[in-house]
Amino acid sequence: xxxxxxxxxxxxxxxxxxxxxxxxxxxxxxxxxxxxxxxxxxxxxxxxxxxxxxxxxxxxxxxxxxxxxxxxxxxxxxxxxxxxxxxxxxxxxxxxxxxxxxxxxxxxxxxxxxxxxxxxxxxxxxxxxxxxxxxxxxxxxxxxxxxxxxxxxxxxxxxxxxxxxxxxxxxxxxxxxxxxxxxxxxxxxxxxxxxxxxxxxxxxxxxxxxxxxxxxxxxxxxxxxxxxxxxxxxxxxxxxxxxxxxxxxxxxxxxxxxxxxxxxxxxxxxxxxxxxxxxxxxxxxxxxxxxxxxxxxxxxxxxxxxxxxxxxxxxxxxxxxxx
Amino acid sequence: xxxxxxxxxxxxxxxxxxxxxxxxxxxxxxxxxxxxxxxxxxxxxxxxxxxxxxxxxxxxxxxxxxxxxxxxxxxxxxxxxxxxxxxxxxxxxxxxxxxxxxxxxxxxxxxxxxxxxxxxxxxxxxxxxxxxxxxxxxxxxxxxxxxxxxxxxxxxxxxxxxxxxxxxxxxxxxxxxxxxxxxxxxxxxxxxxxxxxxxxxxxxxxxxxxxxxxxxxxxxxxxxxxxxxxxxxxxxxxxxxxxxxxxxxxxxxxxxxxxxxxxxxxxxxxxxxxxxxxxxxxxxxxxxxxxxxxxxxxxxxxxxxxxxxxxxxxxxxxxxxxxxxxxxxxxxxxxxxxxxxxxxxxxxxxxxxxx
Numbered sequence: 192x193x194x195x196x197x198x199x200x201x202x203x204x205x206x207x208x209x210x211x212x213x214x215x216x217x218x219x220x221x222x223x224x225x226x227x228x229x230x231x232x233x234x235x236x237x238x239x240x241x242x243x244x245x246x247x248x249x250x251x252x253x254x255x256x257x258x259x260x261x262x263x264x265x266x267x268x269x270x271x272x273x274x275x276x277x278x279x280x281x282x283x284x285x286x287x288x289x290x291x292x293x294x295x296x297x298x299x300x301x302x303x304x305x306x307x308x309x310x311x312x313x314x315x316x317x318x319x320x321x322x323x324x325x326x327x328x329x330x331x332x333x334x335x336x337x338x339x340x341x342x343x344x345x346x347x348x349x350x351x352x353x354x355x356x357x358x359x360x361x362x363x364x365x366x367x368x369x370x371x372x373x374x375x376x377x378x379x380x381x382x383x384x385x386x387x388x389x390x391x392x393x394x395x396x397x398x399x400x401x402x403x404x405x406x407x408x409x410x411x412x413x414x415x416x417x418x419x420x421x422x423x424x425x426x427x428x429x430x431x432x433x434x435x436x437x438x439x440x441x442x443x444x445x446x447x448x449x450x451x452x453x454x455x456x457x458x459x460x461x462x463x464x465x466x467x468x469x470x471x472x473x474x475x476x477x478x479x480x481x482x483x484x485x486x487x488x489x490x491x492x493x494x495x496x497x498x499x500x501x502x503x504x505x506x507x508x509x510x511x512x513x514x
Numbered sequence: 515x516x517x518x519x520x521x522x523x524x525x526x527x528x529x530x531x532x533x534x535x536x537x538x539x540x541x542x543x544x545x546x547x548x549x550x551x552x553x554x555x556x557x558x559x560x561x562x563x564x565x566x567x568x569x570x571x572x573x574x575x576x577x578x579x580x581x582x583x584x585x586x587x588x589x590x591x592x593x594x595x596x597x598x599x600x601x602x603x604x605x606x607x608x609x610x611x612x613x614x615x616x617x618x619x620x621x622x623x624x625x626x627x628x629x630x631x632x633x634x635x636x637x638x639x640x641x642x643x644x645x646x647x648x649x650x651x652x653x654x655x656x657x658x659x660x661x662x663x664x665x666x667x668x669x670x671x672x673x674x675x676x677x678x679x680x681x682x683x684x685x686x687x688x689x690x691x692x693x694x695x696x697x698x699x700x701x702x703x704x705x706x707x708x709x710x711x712x713x714x715x716x717x718x719x720x721x722x723x724x725x726x727x728x729x730x731x732x733x734x735x736x737x738x739x740x741x742x743x744x745x746x747x748x749x750x751x752x753x754x755x756x757x758x759x760x761x762x763x764x765x766x767x768x769x770x771x772x773x774x775x776x777x778x779x780x781x782x783x784x785x786x787x788x789x790x791x792x793x794x795x796x797x798x799x800x801x802x803x804x805x806x807x808x809x810x811x812x813x814x815x816x817x818x819x820x821x822x823x824x825x826x827x828x829x830x831x832x833x834x835x836x837x838x839x840x841x842x843x844x845x846x847x848x849x850x851x852x853x854x855x856x857x858x859x860x861x862x863x864x865x866x867x868x869x
Contacts (some may be wrong), residue, residue, distance in 0.1 A: 211567070215615065222622050223610045230623060242607055249565055257567065259573075259582075327529070329524030329580045378529065490529035492580060 206434065206481040210473045211257075213249035214466035220246050221465050236272045238264025248325065251476060254487065262324035270320070281305045311345035312338070318371055323494070327377065328487070333494035336374035344370065362388025362396060372425065378490035379429055386424040394420055411449065412442035422479055429490070434483030440474070448474045519587040522617075523547065526580025536585055540597055547575065547583060559601055581708055623822060633642035633650040639785075643753035645747040650691070653746055656762060657710025664698070664714065671699040671717060678715060681863045685730060685804050688796070695733075697867075699831040703818070709745045722817045727801065727856075729808025735802030738793040744785050751786075794839055798846060805855035808847045815840040 224239035242262045247258035281302070288298035315338045322334040349364040365386040372384035398413030415438075422438040453468035523534040536547040545562065546556040556627070557575045565572045571591040574582045585591070598604050610618070674697035682695050693711045697720070713736045723729055739745060742843040795809070801808045815836050 219611055219618055222618050223607050226610065226618075226622060226625060227607065229629065238607070245565075249567060257565075257570075257572070259565070259572070259574075261563075326580060328529040329526040329582055330529050331580060335595055429646045488530045 203482060203484050206254055206483070206487070208253050208476045208479050209253070209376065210251050210469070210476040212246065212469050212472060214463075214469045217246060217469050218462075218465035235264075237267035240264070241267055247472060251472070253327065256328055259326045260324055261326065262320070266320075274449070277309065307349060311342045314345075314367065314371065315341050318375075322375060329380040330490050330492050331494045333343035333376045333378060334371070334374055336371060341370060358392070359388070363390075365391045368421075376494060377427070379493050380427050380485060380490055381429070383426045383428065384424050385426065386420065391420060411446040414445045414449070415442045416438050418445075418478070427483070427485060429485050432483065432485045434481050434485050435477055435482050438478050438479050440478035444474065444478070517590070518548070519585055519590040520541070521547075521583045521585035523549075525580075526578060531584075534583060536583060538590065538594055538597070540593070543597070543601060545583075559597065559603060562598070562603065564595070564598065566591065566819075571595075603718060613774060628646065637754050638751050641750040642747040644754070645743060645750040648746060648750075653709035653743065655710075656746075656749070657708035657712055660708055661710070661712050669699045671697040674699075674717065674720075674790050674860065677863060677866045679728065681726075681793050681860065681867070683715075684731055684860055684863075685733065685800070687734060687741075687800055688803075689737055689741055691740070693737060693740065705732055705736055707739040707745070709743065711740050713737065713740070719817075722820075723814075723864075723868070724817075725807075725810060725813060726851070726860045727807045728814045728817065729810075729864060729867070730801055730804060730806045730860075731797055731811040731814045734797030735793045735814075736858065737800065738796035739785065739789070742789070744789045744793070748785055748789070790839065794843060795846065800845060802850070802852040804857075805853055806857075806860075807854050808843075808850075808852055811843045812840055812847070815843070 193246055196229060208503075222240055224235070227235040228239050231424045241260075241262055244260045244262060251258045279456055284305070285298050285302050288294060288301055292298075301491045315334075315336060318334040320334065322332040325332040344366065348359065348366055350405045351359040352363050365388045368386050372382050375382035394416050395413075398409065398416060401409040418440055419438040422436050427434040427436075448470060455463040455467045455470075518535045518537045521534050521536045522531045524531050534551075535548040537548060539546055543556040543559040545559065551553070557573075557577070561576045563574050563576065569586045569588065569591075570584060571586070571594065572582055572584050573594075595604075599609070610621075613621070617855045675695065678695045678697050682693065689711070691711045693713055696712065696714045698714055698716050700716045702716045703718045703722065705714065705719055707713045713733065715732070717735075719732070721727070723732075743839065798808055798811050801810055819836050819840075823829060
């Protein structure tokens, strides 16, 4: 059973992930968010987002101990401003090309380029931010990816995707996932992901064809396969010890989740979204099974204080939280 | 002596927890962490953040990164949270949340009602007022954009356009800006005015007319929409509504989309009943000023009603309650004095418009 205080690190143990949130509680959070966003004419938005994340993280527990999200509205507000500045610069460039050079083709090309160019920066920034603000049992998560390396790789993958008319997209997604996941740390625990573009491509091809032939019914099983692939390829390791993940989600489960969420949301005119979100979170947590021999009582902080890291890395424009 | 409770302590360096005794020194606003072996840590309240999950209370200090204490004592939690509130270490969000579910719902409903009231009653007049601040050049530009797309999509009847121009040039339409008239070749029973003074009449509506008075009534009605800048006012109204909604949903892109969408839809924009009434009444007085028979307006409505029996004419779907408007016209006509001087030139030009 889940004995977190197991002293013998070589014996295998289960880890229980669960979501303890309630729809009504989350709904109250959303109502207050909405009230405050309304009376501040939308300015409260980043703070509202922080509250939502804090609730979601705070009610996710591993072996009965809760996660914690320490990001604040103030931080996210700064990110929000950065995003607006970028948006203005981008649209400004677009307008300039359109009005002065009178070249709509160039302007649209520029717009697409700018939008694609921000993706790797945004991925890097949001991983860094999210991870540095997440902790469990007092130990922070961290993201140690190298931004320049990611940007270089991303454009290489993007280039392949374009010249293969999108087929390489499966490899792009898996490569990106592998890169980001293998740079996640939880104290001295390292994460990794062994997703392969070829497998992911075949999985999606199969899903697509079956969905087509079953008039969409297979969609839920396709969803399940994707989720399973994401989860089963994830691993954690610490020295000689490790944790393996596997998904216990079923296609039927996905059907009940998604159809139920749709009904809840539609019949409550959207007010039931809080309950739908909680259902989703519970489903995800219940579907992730973890087994291994890392003793979660013996993890040591290795991440630097993020506030210091920020100082040396202040040029990182996109250290913001994205959806 | 302050009461003590048992708690678990995570130091932020290792994931292992160890027991600690918590002592809340309320007068000094301090939390004391008493470890075995006489070690004591002092956490000032001003540096603390806490999370309350049912029975569980998690307290973190900003001075000790990652460190947290966790306790499940209800009495302690209550006293601690109360002190945090009194010393303003609890934000507005948590305070509101503390009101409880039912009070929150009431508050939300009141706010929804207020927003609804503002949206339907305060916003439209404000937006219409704002429209008067827009320069005339805005009307021109937006009208030109829409006209360009109409020229692309519709088949313009060049001959009849010339005829209609000469018909209108013989009328006094109370216009302040130059009006241009265009006939579009289409079965649709439709006509509309653009803010730049473009009045577009579909051949479908012309074919159904029996007298030049009906056409004068139609042109008078549409000219009034231009003269009174109705479409710009409606645009501002629609836009302000969307702007508030978008603001609430924090959707900036939406506003731009709405602006573009509304500009495209300008010719099928439905005016408010007040604007339609105004255009009817002004149109009627234009009829009278031109010494035409004011019953032309009534006939126009009758034609539209007749069309209605076979198919819904486009012009009606955007002009509600034809019967009511017709009755309003009849009431005004019977209460006013007017002089009819038939213009034979107008009649002959009118015949050219029909075939």
